[in-house]
Amino acid sequence: QVQLQESGPGLVKPSETLSLTCTVSGDSLSSYYWSWIRQPPGKGLEWIGYIQNSGSTNYNPSLKSRITISVDTSKNQFSLELRSVSDADTAVYFCARGNGYFRYWGQGTLVTVSS
Amino acid sequence: EIVLTQSPGTLSLSPGGRATLSCRAGQSVSSSYLAWYQQKPGQAPRLLIYGTSSRATGIPDRFSGSGSGTDFTLTISRLEPEDFAVYYCHQYGSSPLTFGGGTKVEIK
Numbered sequence: 073q074v075q076l077q078e079s080g081p082g083l084v085k086p087s088e089t090l091s092l093t094c095t096v097s098g099d100s101l102s103s104y105y106w107s108w109i110r111q112p113p114g115k116g117l118e119w120i121g122y123i124q125n126s127g128s129t130n131y132n133p134s135l136k137s138r139i140t141i142s143v144d145t146s147k148n149q150f151s152l153e154l155r156s157v158s159d160a161d162t163a164v165y166f167c168a169r170g171n172g173y174f175r176y177w178g179q180g181t182l183v184t185v186s187s
Numbered sequence: 188e189i190v191l192t193q194s195p196g197t198l199s200l201s202p203g204g205r206a207t208l209s210c211r212a213g214q215s216v217s218s219s220y221l222a223w224y225q226q227k228p229g230q231a232p233r234l235l236i237y238g239t240s241s242r243a244t245g246i247p248d249r250f251s252g253s254g255s256g257t258d259f260t261l262t263i264s265r266l267e268p269e270d271f272a273v274y275y276c277h278q279y280g281s282s283p284l285t286f287g288g289g290t291k292v293e294i295k
């Protein structure tokens with residue numbers, strides 16, 4: 073059974089870098105694309121970007137200048153870095169499998185940007 | 188970027204009722220690459236429909252999707268108590284991938 077689990081700090085200071093990791097079990101990173109999606113409290117979903125095991129990426133233009141998604145196939149993990157965060161980046165961050173529709177999701181992790 | 192507009196914002200219905208949710212795209216969705224998700228509080232979204240009308244594994248047949256081009260519909264034929272939730276449409280035919288703002292189906 074495919075499972076995804078996000079991990080990382082729940083609190084980040086303004087202007088600093090948000091770093092999250094998604095650990096995948098029950099599947100190989102080599103087989104699919106892997107995405108990050110976020111949801112501000114009480115609001116809708118926003119696709120952040122995806123990565124393939126080769127390292128090929130596709131980012132949302134609205135965030136492209138501030139994000140890096142990377143993959144570590146030896147650990148079966150992929151990661152998100154979001155730089156220069158502000159209040160607007162406070163959200164639940166989900167990792168998911170795919171570059172199209174998303175069948176498998178992590179449970180999500182709330183990241184709050186606050187000093 | 189393809190903007191998806193969902194309507195209504197909130198749908199108040201009774202168990203056993205029929206729910207019709209609309210998703211309108213600002214431009215044609217490529218190859219009918221349109222999905223629907225259900226989300227309950229504190230949970231990740233759950234895939235219901237992909238490719239406009241294909242039900243995901245384990246999804247009951249009371250959920251159905253239809254549409255093409257810029258107009259898509261999710262229908263829940265007979266609402267069960269567990270169906271009261273927020274529903275999102277999602278297009279994955281062109282980048283950036285985008286989601287609609289959601290429709291909340293609440294108990295009347």
